[in-house]
Amino acid sequence: MPDLAAARRRPALTLLKRTAVLVAMAISFFPIFWLFSTSFKPVDEWASWPPVWVSRHPTLQNYRIVFFPEAARTFAEAQKGSLDYKVSGSAWRAFGDSALIATASTALSVLFGTLAAWSIARYRTGGASLPLQFLSVRMFPPIAVVVPIVAMFSVLRLSDTYLGMILAYTAFTLPFSVWMIRSFIEDVPAELEGAAMVHGLGRFRAFLHATMPLIWGGLLATALFIFILNWSEFLFALVLTSGKVITVTLQVANYVSASSGKLYGVQAAMGAISTLPVVLMGYLIQRHLVRGLTFGAVKR
Amino acid sequence: MADATGAGRAEVSGAAGGAGGRRRTLLPRVPFNLALVLPAQLTVLSVALVPTLIVIWLALTDWQPTSGVPWWRAEFVWFWNFYDLWYDDRFIGALLRTLFVVTVCLTVELILALGLALLFLDEWPWRKVAVSIIILPMMIIPVDAANAFFMLFNERGPVNHIISLVLRRDYNFSWLSDPRWALLPIMLAEIWQWTPLMFLLVLTGLMNLPQNQVRAAMVLGASPARIFLKIMLPLLTPVILVALIVRGVETFKIFDPVYILTRGGPGAATETLSMFMYNGAFVYFRMGYVAAAALLVLVVVLTACVGLLHRLERHA
Amino acid sequence: MLELDSITKRFGEAAPALDALSLRLARGEFLSLLGPSGCGKSTTLAIIAGFLDPDAGRIRVDGRDVGELPPRRRGLGLVFQDYALFTSLSVRANLAFGLEAQGVPRAERRRRLEELARRLDLGGLLGRSARSLNMSEMQRVAVGRALITRPALLLLDEPMSNLDAHLRQRLRTELKQIQAELGQTVLYVTHDQAEAMSMSDRIAVMRGGRLQQVGTPEEIYHRPVNRFVAEFIGDPPINLVPCTVRPGTGGAAVSSPLSPASSFQPGLSPMQGEHLLALRAHDIRAVRAPGGAAGVPAKVRFVENLGAQHVLHVELAGSLVRVVTTPGLAAEGDTLHLTADLAQAHLIEAATGEVVRASGRRELAA
Numbered sequence: 001m002p003d004l005a006a007a008r009r010r011p012a013l014t015l016l017k018r019t020a021v022l023v024a025m026a027i028s029f030f031p032i033f034w035l036f037s038t039s040f041k042p043v044d045e046w047a048s049w050p051p052v053w054v055s056r057h058p059t060l061q062n063y064r065i066v067f068f069p070e071a072a073r074t075f076a077e078a079q080k081g082s083l084d085y086k087v088s089g090s091a092w093r094a095f096g097d098s099a100l101i102a103t104a105s106t107a108l109s110v111l112f113g114t115l116a117a118w119s120i121a122r123y124r125t126g127g128a129s130l131p132l133q134f135l136s137v138r139m140f141p142p143i144a145v146v147v148p149i150v151a152m153f154s155v156l157r158l159s160d161t162y163l164g165m166i167l168a169y170t171a172f173t174l175p176f177s178v179w180m181i182r183s184f185i186e187d188v189p190a191e192l193e194g195a196a197m198v199h200g201l202g203r204f205r206a207f208l209h210a211t212m213p214l215i216w217g218g219l220l221a222t223a224l225f226i227f228i229l230n231w232s233e234f235l236f237a238l239v240l241t242s243g244k245v246i247t248v249t250l251q252v253a254n255y256v257s258a259s260s261g262k263l264y265g266v267q268a269a270m271g272a273i274s275t276l277p278v279v280l281m282g283y284l285i286q287r288h289l290v291r292g293l294t295f296g297a298v299k300r
Numbered sequence: 301m302a303d304a305t306g307a308g309r310a311e312v313s314g315a316a317g318g319a320g321g322r323r324r325t326l327l328p329r330v331p332f333n334l335a336l337v338l339p340a341q342l343t344v345l346s347v348a349l350v351p352t353l354i355v356i357w358l359a360l361t362d363w364q365p366t367s368g369v370p371w372w373r374a375e376f377v378w379f380w381n382f383y384d385l386w387y388d389d390r391f392i393g394a395l396l397r398t399l400f401v402v403t404v405c406l407t408v409e410l411i412l413a414l415g416l417a418l419l420f421l422d423e424w425p426w427r428k429v430a431v432s433i434i435i436l437p438m439m440i441i442p443v444d445a446a447n448a449f450f451m452l453f454n455e456r457g458p459v460n461h462i463i464s465l466v467l468r469r470d471y472n473f474s475w476l477s478d479p480r481w482a483l484l485p486i487m488l489a490e491i492w493q494w495t496p497l498m499f500l501l502v503l504t505g506l507m508n509l510p511q512n513q514v515r516a517a518m519v520l521g522a523s524p525a526r527i528f529l530k531i532m533l534p535l536l537t538p539v540i541l542v543a544l545i546v547r548g549v550e551t552f553k554i555f556d557p558v559y560i561l562t563r564g565g566p567g568a569a570t571e572t573l574s575m576f577m578y579n580g581a582f583v584y585f586r587m588g589y590v591a592a593a594a595l596l597v598l599v600v601v602l603t604a605c606v607g608l609l610h611r612l613e614r615h616a
Numbered sequence: 617m618l619e620l621d622s623i624t625k626r627f628g629e630a631a632p633a634l635d636a637l638s639l640r641l642a643r644g645e646f647l648s649l650l651g652p653s654g655c656g657k658s659t660t661l662a663i664i665a666g667f668l669d670p671d672a673g674r675i676r677v678d679g680r681d682v683g684e685l686p687p688r689r690r691g692l693g694l695v696f697q698d699y700a701l702f703t704s705l706s707v708r709a710n711l712a713f714g715l716e717a718q719g720v721p722r723a724e725r726r727r728r729l730e731e732l733a734r735r736l737d738l739g740g741l742l743g744r745s746a747r748s749l750n751m752s753e754m755q756r757v758a759v760g761r762a763l764i765t766r767p768a769l770l771l772l773d774e775p776m777s778n779l780d781a782h783l784r785q786r787l788r789t790e791l792k793q794i795q796a797e798l799g800q801t802v803l804y805v806t807h808d809q810a811e812a813m814s815m816s817d818r819i820a821v822m823r824g825g826r827l828q829q830v831g832t833p834e835e836i837y838h839r840p841v842n843r844f845v846a847e848f849i850g851d852p853p854i855n856l857v858p859c860t861v862r863p864g865t866g867g868a869a870v871s872s873p874l875s876p877a878s879s880f881q882p883g884l885s886p887m888q889g890e891h892l893l894a895l896r897a898h899d900i901r902a903v904r905a906p907g908g909a910a911g912v913p914a915k916v917r918f919v920e921n922l923g924a925q926h927v928l929h930v931e932l933a934g935s936l937v938r939v940v941t942t943p944g945l946a947a948e949g950d951t952l953h954l955t956a957d958l959a960q961a962h963l964i965e966a967a968t969g970e971v972v973r974a975s976g977r978r979e980l981a982a
Contacts, residue, residue, distance in 0.1 A: 025433040028436050028496065031449060051457055051458050053458065108343075116336060116339075116340035119337045133341075140352070141573065143573075143578055144355065148353075151371045171343045232442060238559075239578075262447070271447055283439070290504050513701075522688060522714075526717055535704055
C-alpha cells in the first residue's frame with residue numbers, strides 16, 4: 001500500500017526488496033540481451049568456448065544476410081566446404097507476407113468482432129452460450145484442428161495461400177476480439193445510445209456516434225493486441241504453408257545448415273528484427289494487456 | 301429471454317451472469333442483431349467448427365494422406381483408433397508429460413508471480429521502469445525466445461559457462477540431447493516467457509484489493525504473513541483462478557518451444573501432446589489416428605475448462 | 617492518555633494538512649474531532665493509527681511515544697468509514713481476528729466473543745458471511761471487531777455517515793452506552809455537529825489543519841471563540857447580522873438591524889472596523905401583532921416545517937434571519953415583530969472572525 005510509512009522504518013528490508021527486483025529484471029532481460037548480442041557476432045563467435053558474451057568484433061554481417069540475398073550467397077560461397085545452407089530468398093518476403101497476413105487478419109477480426117461484440121453487449125444476442133462458443137475456440141489445441149483444416153484447405157485450394165492464412169488467423173483471434181471489445185463496449189453505458197436513438201438516429205448510427213468515439217482507444221488496443229498474436233504465430237504458418245507464403249516466424253527456421261545446424265548469428269538477427277515491432281506495440285498497449293489476455297475478465 | 305416490449309422504447313433490465321458487470325438490454329432482439337454476429341460466427345464456424353466435425357469423422361477412419369486416398373473416402377475403422385491410443389505408450393507418455401509440464405510451469409509461475417508482485421506494492425522512483433523490463437519476456441515472439449534459449453543451453457553456451465565458473469571446471473553438458481534433462485530448458489523457456497503475465501495479473505489483483513481491509517487487519521495486530529494468508533490471498537482467488545485457467549489452457553497446448561528446442565526428442569523424451577500430434581500427422585502421416593487423439597484432447601480440455609469456469613462463477 | 621504534541625503534516629507544496637496540532641485525551645473520555653471535509657481530521661486519525669508519519673511532532677499513548685511503532689503495536693482499535701469488514705470471512709471470524717492475531721488463547725477468545733455478541737446483539741449474525749450483512753449490521757460488527765481486543769484507545773472514522781438518520785439516532789445511543797459501560801477511551805471523527813454534540817464529553821473543532829476550539833459541548837455551543845465555531849455548531853445555523861459599535865462614556869453602544877435601539881455595553885472599548893452580531897435562532901422572539909411591544913418588523917419569506925417547531929426565514933435589512941417558533945405562528949408573507957435576546961448574543965469582529973464579547977462571559981447588556 002503506497003502510503004505505508006514502512007519504507008522509512010525498515011531500510012534493510014527495503015534494500016532486500018529492491019535487490020530482488022533488480023535480480024528479476026536481470027533474468028527477464030538476459031535472454032533478450034543474448035539474442036541481440038549474438039546478432040552482432042561473427043561466425044567464429046557463434047559457438048565458441050568459452051562463449052562470447054559481448055562480441056569483440058561486432059559485425060552487421062548477420063543482418064546483411066537477412067536482408068540482402070547477395071550477401072547471403074557471398075557468405076555461402078565463402079564458407080563453401082564447411083558451411084552450406086539454403087536461404088529461400090531474403091527476409092523481405094517474410095516481412096511482407098507477415099505484414100499482409102497479420103494486417104488483413106487483424107482488420108477482419110476487429111471488424112467482425114466489433115459487430116458481434118456490440119450485438120452481444122447490447123442485445124444479449126445468442127444468450128450466454130454465444131460468447132462462450134467464441135471462447136471455446138481458444139481452448140482447442142490448434143494442432144487438433146490443424147489436421148482437418150489442412151484437409152479442408154486442400155479441397156478448397158486454400159493451402160499455402162494468403163487467403164487461407166488470413167481466414168485461419170481471423171477465426172482464431174475472433175475470441176479475443178469479441179471478448180475484449182465487448183468489455184470495452186460494456187464500459188460505456190447503454191443510455192448514451194438510447195439518448196441518440198431518441199434523437200432520431202438508427203440503432204447502428206447511434207452506436208457509431210455515441211459509443212464508438214469512446215472506445216477508439218480500446219479498439220486500437222485490441223487491434224494491436226491481435227496483430228501481435230498474428231505476427232508471432234508459428235504453428236499454423238508451419239503447417240498451412242509450403243513455400244509460397246512465408247512468415248517471419250518461419251523464416252527464422254530457414255537459417256539452418258545441413259552440416260553445422262542452426263546459424264545462431266543469423267537467426268538472432270532475424271529474431272531481433274522481427275520481434276522489435278511487437279515489443280514496441282506491446283508497450284503501447286501495456287495498460288490493456290491484462291484485459292486482453294484474460295478475455296476481458298480482469299480490468300485494471 | 302423474452303423481455304421484449306414495444307419497439308422503440310429503451311428498456312433497462314438487470315440481468316445476472318458472466319464475468320464483468322452490470323447488464324443492460326437496450327431493445328428487444330430483432331434479426332438485425334443476428335446479422336451482426338453473422339460474419340464472426342461464420343468465420344469461426346467454418347474455420348473452427350467444421351474442422352472439429354471433420355476431426356470427428358477422421359477419428360473414425362485411418363486416413364493416411366500418403367496413400368493417395370482422399371480423406372472423405374478413407375477407410376473406416378470405427379473405434380479402433382481410440383483403442384490403439386489407449387494402449388499406445390507414446391500417446392500416454394505425451395499426455396502425462398504434458399500434464400507434468402502444465403503442473404510444474406503453472407506452480408512455478410504462480411509462486412514467482414506472487415512473490416514478485418508483493419515487491420511492487422509500494423512506490424519508488426524507478427518502479428515503472430522495473431515493471432516494463434520485467435514484462436519484456438511476454439512480448440517477445442515465442443519462436444525467437446525459444447531460439448534464444450536454444451543458444452543459452454547449447455553445450456558451449458552461457459548457462460554451461462556460468463556452471464563452469466561455479467564448479468571451477470569445464471562443464472559442457474548437452475541439455476537438449478539428454479532425455480532426462482531436455483524437458484528443463486523447455487519448461488524454463490515457458491516459465492521465463494509467461495511469468496510476467498501472471499505477475500501482471502496478480503499485481504492488478506493486488507492493487508485492486510480493498511486497502512481498508514488490509515489496514516484494518518494491521519490495526520488488529522496481524523503480522524504481515526497473517527494478513528497475506530488470511531486476508532489478501534482469499535481476496536485474490538478470483539484473479540488467480542482466471543490466471544490459472546488462461547495460462548493452464550495455453551500451456552497445455554504448448555508447441556513452439558518444444559518444436560524449436562527439441563522437436564520432441566531425443567526420441568520421444570520431450571514429446572508433449574501437441575508435438576505428438578504434429579509428428580503423427582506430418583512426420584508419420586497417420587492423420588486418422590492423430591484425429592482420434594485430437595478428439596480425446598478436445599474433450600478433456602473442454603471438460604476441464606467448463607469445470608474450472610463453474611468454480612470461478614461461484615467465487616465471483 | 618493520548619497526547620498529540622505539535623503534529624504537522626504536509627502533502628506537497630500546498631498549505632499543511634495539519635499545522636502544529638496539539639491535543640490531549642483523558643482516559644475514558646469521548647472526544648470528537650469535528651470539522652468540515654478537508655479540515656484534517658481523517659489525516660489526524662491516520663497519523664494516530666500509524667498509516668502516515670507526521671512531518672513533525674510526537675504522539676504519545678499512556679506516556680509512551682508511539683511514533684516509531686507500526687500500527688499493530690500501538691494498542692488501538694479502529695472503525696473505518698466503510699467498515700472494512702473482511703469480506704472473505706464469516707462474522708465470527710471477523711470478530712475473532714484480532715484476538716487470534718494477538719495470540720489470545722481459545723477459551724478466552726470464546727468468552728469474549730460471547731460477551732460481545734450479547735452486548736452488541738450479534739448472536740444471530742455469527743455464522744453469516746460478512747458480505748451478506750446490511751449497513752447497520754456491518755457497523756455493529758465493525759465496532760465489535762475493534763472493541764473485542766480491549767484497545768487502549770478506540771478510533772472511529774465517521775462510522776455513521778453511511779446510515780440513514782433514524783438509524784443514526786439509535787446507534788448513537790447504543791455506542792454511547794457501550795462506551796460508558798466499558799469506560800472506553802474514544803476518539804470520534806465526524807463532520808456532523810449534532811452527532812458530536814450528543815455523544816461527546818469534549819469536542820475539538822478543526823478547520824484547515826488547525827484546532828479552532830476544544831471544550832465541552834456546552835462551552836462550544838454557548839461560548840464559541842470565533843465565527844467559524846459559532847456557525848458550524850448548532851442547528852439551525854447561527855444568525856449573523858452586521859452591527860455598529862459607537863463610542864460612548866465608559867463603554868460603547870451596539871446597534872444592529874435586530875436591535876436598532878442601541879444598547880449600551882459598559883466596559884466595551886470602541887473598536888475599529890466592522891462587526892457582526894451573532895444570535896441563535898432560538899434567542900429571537902417573534903410575535904404577530906405589534907400590540908404595545910416594540911420589535912423589529914420583518915416579513916416571512918420561507919417556512920421550514922420541522923414538525924415540533926418551525927424555522928421561519930424572515931427578511932431583515934436585506935438578508936434572511938432564521939427564527940425558531942412554535943408551529944402555526946406565521947405563514948409566508950406574514951409580517952412578524954422580532955425581539956432579540958441580546959444576553960445570548962456574541963459580538964464578532966468581521967475582519968478576524970474572533971468573538972470579542974461572548975454571551976455568558978461578559979454578557980451583552982440587553
